[in-house]
Amino acid sequence: MIRDEQMKKGRIEKLLIILILMFVLATLLILCHLNELITILVLTLITAIGVYGLILLKKQVSLLGKQQHEIKFLKNKIVAQRDEEAAMLSNASHEMRTPLTTIAGIAEGLQYGVISPDEQQHSYDLIKEEADRLTRLIKSTLSYERLRQQQLDNRPEQFSVVSVIRRQIEQLTKQAESVGDEIQDLTEQDVIVYADPDQVAQILTNILANAIQFTTNGIITVAVDEIAGQAHIVISDTGIGMTEDQLGKIWQRYYKADPSRTKRGESGLGMAIVKQLVSANHGEIKVSSKLGIGTTFEILLPSKIN
Incomplete structure (x- = not known):
């Protein structure tokens, strides 16, 4: 040509x-x-x-x-x-x-x-x-x-993200307790998002499960507020944390930050799927971490129809 x-x-x-x-x-x-x-x-x-x-x-x-x-x-x-x-x-x-x-x-x-x-x-x-x-x-x-x-069949609607957060925390509480972790619900106000409820639930589940996997006898916190017309969800843990090199690879498919802690059946696709789901719902996600101190995920999702 x-x-x-x-x-x-x-x-x-x-x-x-x-x-x-x-x-x-x-x-x-x-x-x-x-x-x-x-x-x-x-x-x-x-x-x-x-x-x-x-x-x-x-x-x-x-x-x-x-x-x-x-x-x-x-x-x-x-x-x-x-x-x-x-x-x-x-x-x-x-x-x-x-x-x-x-x-x-x-x-x-x-x-x-x-x-x-x-x-x-x-x-x-x-x-x-x-x-x-x-x-x-x-x-x-x-x-x-x-x-x-x-x-993906994306069906956005307006709903309370706090109710979804609390439901996912409830589902994962026993899993967290099995390794000595405590999930603290710091949500104080009702925050509305415009996204696909099932996909938001999957985003939260994947991040919380990841926090439980890399935290032992620690604390995982979930908070949400509204910033400039967007829902701002923050999930933090007191786990093993990550190096700068690990942070740079976290969104890669099949990447496992610590294979020794990877449970049987884990695909290494969890964070790659999270990234894609956030983008599919017109949101943003970023992660920060310090080795030996813990990791924080911040998610921004639209609160209303654009």
């Missing part, structure tokens, strides 16, 4: 050069046969046509340059998209390999009687556990892919 545009550009340039040469020859002939007044008029006309031709040439060159730039941009975008899809497939394959290997190994052990009858029930439990893990990985991957391709 780029070669075709270059050939087109070359043909236009040649055509204009030929026209200008013809005008010059015509001018010489006119100078030889017409009186002075007509000569001046013809010269003026020829000059105007020549200038107009040069202007057209400049515009065509500029247009072709712009088209080539757009083609190059689209080509690079396609290449980047292919690389991203290849990387995603590679990461997904890597994440799914472990549970599949475990299931295959246990199934083979059961098939050849290597596993004793006393251990068989535990083996069946492991197969179920790994199958559930695979299911969660696949669901997370598909959810992220739909978000990335903007295929």
Whole structure:
């Protein structure tokens, strides 16, 4: 395509050069046969046509340059998209390999009687556990892919974000208590947001679950207020925190800040999904953290229809 545009550009340039040469020859002939007044008029006309031709040439060159730039941009975008899809497939394959290997190994052990009858029930439990893990990985991957391709069914409405926050805290309280954490609800006023309620619930769940995962015997706080027509949600924890390098990678797919603390079945897509969901609801999110002190997420969501 780029070669075709270059050939087109070359043909236009040649055509204009030929026209200008013809005008010059015509001018010489006119100078030889017409009186002075007509000569001046013809010269003026020829000059105007020549200038107009040069202007057209400049515009065509500029247009072709712009088209080539757009083609190059689209080509690079396609290449980047292919690389991203290849990387995603590679990461997904890597994440799914472990549970599949475990299931295959246990199934083979059961098939050849290597596993004793006393251990068989535990083996069946492991197969179920790994199958559930695979299911969660696949669901997370598909959810992220739909978000990335903007295929998510987004249904925004106005609702109280405080009620959603309290519902998610209630759902995760037992999980927090199991590791000695306390979730403190610091919401004091009713704040309205204009977003998809289910997606906001998922954003809150993912961030709270992440805070619980990286906090032991600590405190997780959730607060909300209104700033310049936007709901400002703040979720903080007293967990292990992150380094600057970890902060820079937190939104990447399949990234796990501390693999040793990653629970079985975690895909590493939680924060990538959060980022996409916030963007899908026309919001903003930022994170700050200090190693050994804790992490804070700040979410801004519109409070009303724009």
